Amino acid sequence: MSVLRSVFYTLLNLPIKLLVRSKIICDKSSNEEQNNSATCFQHSSQPVFYVVRHQSASDLLTLQQVCKKQNLPDPLEKITINGEKFDRTLCLAKPSSILSWRKRSKTNAIAQGLAILEQHQQDKNLKAQLIPVNMTWGRTPTKEKNKAGVGTLLADQASPNFLRKFFIVLFLGRRSLVRFSQAVSFRFMADKYGVSESTAKKLLRVARFHFYRQTVSVTGRRLMHRQQMFTALLANPAVKRVIEDEANSKNISIEKARKQALAIMDEIAGDYRENMILVGERILGWLWKRLYRDIKVHNSDTLRQLAQEGHEIIYVPCHRSHMDYLLLTYTIFHQGLVTPRIAAGINLNFWPAGPIFRKAGAFFIRRSFGGNRLYSTIFREYLGLLFERGYSVKYYAEGGRSRTGKILPPKTGMFAMTIQSMLRGINRPLSIVPVYLGYEHVMEVATYHAELSGGKKKKESIFGVIKALRNLRNYGNGYINFGEPININHFLNEQVPDWKAAIDPIDPQKPTWLTPTVNVLANKVMTSVNQSAALSGVSLVALILLASKHKALTKTELITQLDFFLNLQRQAPYSALLTVPDINGAQMLTEVITLNKVTVEQDEHGEIISLSDKDALEMSYYRNNILHTYVLPSLVCNILNRVDKINEQSLINHVQTLMALMQKDLFLWQQADDITKQTKQILSILFEEGIVKQTNTDFWSLTDARSAKTTTRLMSLVIDETLQRFAILTSLVDAKAPLTRSELEKSAVIIAKRLSVINHINSPEFTDKKAQTLLINAMKDSGFIRNDEQGKLVKSDSFPELFSLVNSLVNIEVLQSINLH
Numbered sequence: 001m002s003v004l005r006s007v008f009y010t011l012l013n014l015p016i017k018l019l020v021r022s023k024i025i026c027d028k029s030s031n032e033e034q035n036n037s038a039t040c041f042q043h044s045s046q047p048v049f050y051v052v053r054h055q056s057a058s059d060l061l062t063l064q065q066v067c068k069k070q071n072l073p074d075p076l077e078k079i080t081i082n083g084e085k086f087d088r089t090l091c092l093a094k095p096s097s098i099l100s101w102r103k104r105s106k107t108n109a110i111a112q113g114l115a116i117l118e119q120h121q122q123d124k125n126l127k128a129q130l131i132p133v134n135m136t137w138g139r140t141p142t143k144e145k146n147k148a149g150v151g152t153l154l155a156d157q158a159s160p161n162f163l164r165k166f167f168i169v170l171f172l173g174r175r176s177l178v179r180f181s182q183a184v185s186f187r188f189m190a191d192k193y194g195v196s197e198s199t200a201k202k203l204l205r206v207a208r209f210h211f212y213r214q215t216v217s218v219t220g221r222r223l224m225h226r227q228q229m230f231t232a233l234l235a236n237p238a239v240k241r242v243i244e245d246e247a248n249s250k251n252i253s254i255e256k257a258r259k260q261a262l263a264i265m266d267e268i269a270g271d272y273r274e275n276m277i278l279v280g281e282r283i284l285g286w287l288w289k290r291l292y293r294d295i296k297v298h299n300s301d302t303l304r305q306l307a308q309e310g311h312e313i314i315y316v317p318c319h320r321s322h323m324d325y326l327l328l329t330y331t332i333f334h335q336g337l338v339t340p341r342i343a344a345g346i347n348l349n350f351w352p353a354g355p356i357f358r359k360a361g362a363f364f365i366r367r368s369f370g371g372n373r374l375y376s377t378i379f380r381e382y383l384g385l386l387f388e389r390g391y392s393v394k395y396y397a398e399g400g401r402s403r404t405g406k407i408l409p410p411k412t413g414m415f416a417m418t419i420q421s422m423l424r425g426i427n428r429p430l431s432i433v434p435v436y437l438g439y440e441h442v443m444e445v446a447t448y449h450a451e452l453s454g455g456k457k458k459k460e461s462i463f464g465v466i467k468a469l470r471n472l473r474n475y476g477n478g479y480i481n482f483g484e485p486i487n488i489n490h491f492l493n494e495q496v497p498d499w500k501a502a503i504d505p506i507d508p509q510k511p512t513w514l515t516p517t518v519n520v521l522a523n524k525v526m527t528s529v530n531q532s533a534a535l536s537g538v539s540l541v542a543l544i545l546l547a548s549k550h551k552a553l554t555k556t557e558l559i560t561q562l563d564f565f566l567n568l569q570r571q572a573p574y575s576a577l578l579t580v581p582d583i584n585g586a587q588m589l590t591e592v593i594t595l596n597k598v599t600v601e602q603d604e605h606g607e608i609i610s611l612s613d614k615d616a617l618e619m620s621y622y623r624n625n626i627l628h629t630y631v632l633p634s635l636v637c638n639i640l641n642r643v644d645k646i647n648e649q650s651l652i653n654h655v656q657t658l659m660a661l662m663q664k665d666l667f668l669w670q671q672a673d674d675i676t677k678q679t680k681q682i683l684s685i686l687f688e689e690g691i692v693k694q695t696n697t698d699f700w701s702l703t704d705a706r707s708a709k710t711t712t713r714l715m716s717l718v719i720d721e722t723l724q725r726f727a728i729l730t731s732l733v734d735a736k737a738p739l740t741r742s743e744l745e746k747s748a749v750i751i752a753k754r755l756s757v758i759n760h761i762n763s764p765e766f767t768d769k770k771a772q773t774l775l776i777n778a779m780k781d782s783g784f785i786r787n788d789e790q791g792k793l794v795k796s797d798s799f800p801e802l803f804s805l806v807n808s809l810v811n812i813e814v815l816q817s818i819n820l821h
Helices: 003-019 030-035 057-069 109-122 150-154 162-175 186-193 197-219 226-234 237-250 254-268 274-291 301-308 323-334 353-359 373-389 413-422 445-452 462-470 488-495 514-531 537-547 555-571 585-594 613-642 648-666 672-688 706-717 720-736 741-758 769-781 799-808 812-818
Strands: 022-026 048-054 078-081 084-087 089-093 129-137 176-180 294-298 312-317 341-345 362-365 430-439 477-482 552-554 599-603 606-610 692-694 699-702 785-787 793-795
Touching (some): 048 197, 057 129, 057 176, 089 197, 109 186, 109 197, 176 197, 186 197, 197 301, 226 254, 294 323, 301 312, 301 430, 312 514, 323 341, 323 430, 323 477, 413 488, 430 488, 430 514, 488 514, 537 552, 537 555, 537 606, 537 613, 537 706, 555 585, 555 606, 555 672, 613 648, 613 672, 613 699, 613 706, 648 672, 648 699, 648 720, 648 769, 672 692, 720 769, 720 793, 720 799, 720 812, 741 812
Antiparallel strands (some): 129 176, 552 606, 599 606, 785 793
């Protein structure tokens, strides 16, 4: 570094320290994310270089600050390789000249890159790393037909001149984002592509495109104003045709129909403003610190990788609470990505929340389209326009918040419109990212149970928001797990190989394969959401205490069970994407007690942890969040507890039969081979723990140790309520078939209500008619019941086997209460 430049950097360093605060994003491998490393990269004895977009003093000094925080080498220092000195940072472009007619000179990045490659040719042990670092100042997107002004001045531009950079640092310095990408190996480049100027050019060309993609993922695509969207929609052939049809069918003028269309567009369309996002980020940052102990985010690198590859991302989370809208958007922002356009229920369009949400990117959707062709066409074309423009989108497939804690069957309308948008010939890949949202406290749980008990749903209003804010307290942890992306292009190639034949950029029609394909996609997404579940202290304590006879255990027993449940998922996880807390049972219980979710009583023998009737009702919600993750081990333990010994294959067959019946209700992902593998894993763990034993003839049974039955008893009861519901249905079919579906549903609900009183089952979904319907459908789909010639439900040939299996796994007291003979 020259003396003059050194003095300049020294003078500039102080204002940079005062004006710049950087959010740091590190692209890590999944292992590094699991390890939660404090720094972006592990220290290496090999030389480390950086490549940045601009040869800008403010960029380089900001990078120096960030590298110091991350314990990384100083980007402004020289590095010596085999006696030759190199600048540690390669800059792709010099600043533009303030004089518009002067051409921008080139940097020495290509020559420097070639020189480093040549060093690798001379020294075979040299393995220098090149770390791409992208610095983004603010999140200001470029706009359609933008006029000169502050937005133009601050929007990201290739190598801004020093005057413009002064204002960028002044106004956006505290909103800068520094993203470290995975390091590139010079050794790999030299060995694969050879040492030449073309290799150096290739490396830097890839870096330029890499930075472009990253910048777009942060600021978003070019912003289209609301009025411009209306103009585009009115020019859309499908909208023009439906306006004409509306005018003809209602005998009104085209102009009046057009005004109705504009009113619908005004009701639907968002009005995205970057300033609202920034204000919201500040407020929510304060709110989350007050509400949550921690927000735990998993698999977020998936999002950045998709954006880097040019994918348009469609976020599809489960829906637990109104907090979902805010928490997920806030998290996406803090992952260094542009916030999505959000499909929100029209019930949230009340003052002042509606205008605020709209400016934060929300667009509103009615609960039902009610056969309104004008509305449905405009909404579909608006969604298609968002996809066409390349904006990320977020929608909730369940159609509303889950009142029971279980994922609801998806509404397929948004999925259908997503695929129909593909039929316009969108030339970029679309990927759905399933998102699991979990909480240790959901503020609406009490109102959910009131609604399930017959209470009227309260309309959202500003008064409800104020009441909720007044009741703010410690909500424990929040969990956001991003699932495995589903590339819609690849999905359609697998499901409908010739789907591209239906592409029509002007006016795509609804192909015959659309509905069945959408149903498969919707089920796949919801199953993937459940695959990405997060275990929490509250949900695990709820799962265990609600399985106990009197919803109470000694503190020692509860801690032992928590450790057993945790250990099982660590060694034989429900899925690879499941997250398990890195704490033991005692630590977990301590955290739950601080949330006031359980009652703690002391006697002369120690502490007893229990649930009151009110707490049991609330905790059933959190139990249902993770119930699906313990179905398989619960069935294995249940069967082992009910028989003296059982052949391994018979055990696997029983588990496969029952899990197939529960698959649609609980959105289980495992197929027959997965169930076989996981059952063997569970048996192996139980064997290592001394809980089960195996004979030479492959029969399994519990050991004689007293702890064997004690340890597995609660695990076996986790799925007991679902088995009781099957016992009700199979008993009704056995005693009363043939009967109509409605008769079976009605009788099942009556008996379920009776059982819930007798056995103190305080779980709303146990008596829910829709829940019974799902199980009836599962029994029919699996061939255990069928329709006779009159359309009534009757037993099939395989029914006795299911009837016997279910009866063998349910307590005799329950069967006696169901007795219909």
